Amino acid sequence: MKPSAFRYERPTDLQAALALLATGGDARILAGGQSLVPMMNYRLAQPACLIDINRVSDLDYIREDGDVIAIGALARHGAIKSSDLIKAHLPIVAEAYDWIAHAAVRNRGTLCGNLCHADAASEMPAIMQILEAELVLAKVGTTRTVAATEFFVGTYETAIAEDEMLTEVRIRKPAAGTGWGFEEVAMRRGDYAWCTVVATLEISDGNIVAPRIAIAGVNDCAARLGTVEGALTGKKPDASLFADVAATAAEAATPTENAAYKRDLIRALLPRVLNDAVERAG
């Protein structure tokens, strides 16, 4: 199992990286490499050119930008997991990392790389969608911002163009009192999710406000559950309501495999996630 040959480029600034990407010729960005290199080892990916951004140190940051947390393309999972800024403002991200890969992989892998890989069983694409993150896509001479909810198109498919690079994830700090929940079933922690359910919500006058719910590991890509969100908005938290919306969500799911079991997981996990989110809201 050896990767096929490629041209190796190692720019030290973003503009040089984008210029290399613009020259085309089947080039790929190499950041942590924890998804791309396995695919290359299997020769599922055979890029003609790798643009290694590991020495573009300007991209290695997790910072506060007003009411936004900005995470650069070289921020490693491990750094994000242990960041005080993330723990304070985005606890769901810090906690979810216990379920994402293992320490040695988190030491190298990056959030931006993980999002671009867009594995259907990956947790962060779901979490970025409920946090309504904005993804900054840069190419030579211009940048555009795409909502996480618009970014994921299908299994391993995103809205990114061949000459674009995801340079930053921007996450607005959730409103004070936002509750969150995360539940997953996997063979073992760190493995691919069989089913992940995530949610954030607020409680106002005893009613659910702004519920955001997403699942991963079931359909062809992580997705928000708009119907469920609509059914919960303005309602009082209630066990039978949660069971009802979980049943609706399970029915609406389009599992790519093990459909009956995946639907059972949604029915089991969604109420737990909602209960946790309600408990944490305040």
Add this chain to the structure above:
Amino acid sequence: MTKVSFQLTVNGRVREASVPPRMLLSDFIRHELAMPGTHVGCEHGVCGSCNVMLDGKAVRSCLMFAIQAEGSEITTVEGLATGDDLHPIQQAFWEEHGLQCGFCTPGMLATAQELLAENSDPTDDEIREAISGNLCRCTGYEFVISAIRSASVKLRAAQAETTLQPV
């Protein structure tokens, strides 16, 4: 095939490399440096056998290209012992039967090294969590956990001894 030339430090020794960019770090260590202590199991990042320390962090050497380690410091299992004296973590694996066939051991040792550097007194759950990315098909993990627990005691004792030495 075009080769790239660079330097890196492996187990404290500066090494010159001239390899094709596609060469994995694991293959570089084993085949170019002739250091077979780093084991290659799955070659897609699942088994953890090829874990080495790169600038103080445990990494999968099968998920990096050798050229990416230019200028870095790598410690492989060959760099743990001092002469005939095993590293305390190795000694603990020996005493607690933390290995059977030994295939996963180099990766386990790198993982244990990183865990104990960050957390000198881990609970059994924290040890389990840390080694969850290292597959062992012999031991059932219990002896590995005992070994890491024992290593943490040894390292803390050694640390206390150093700290208490008169100045």
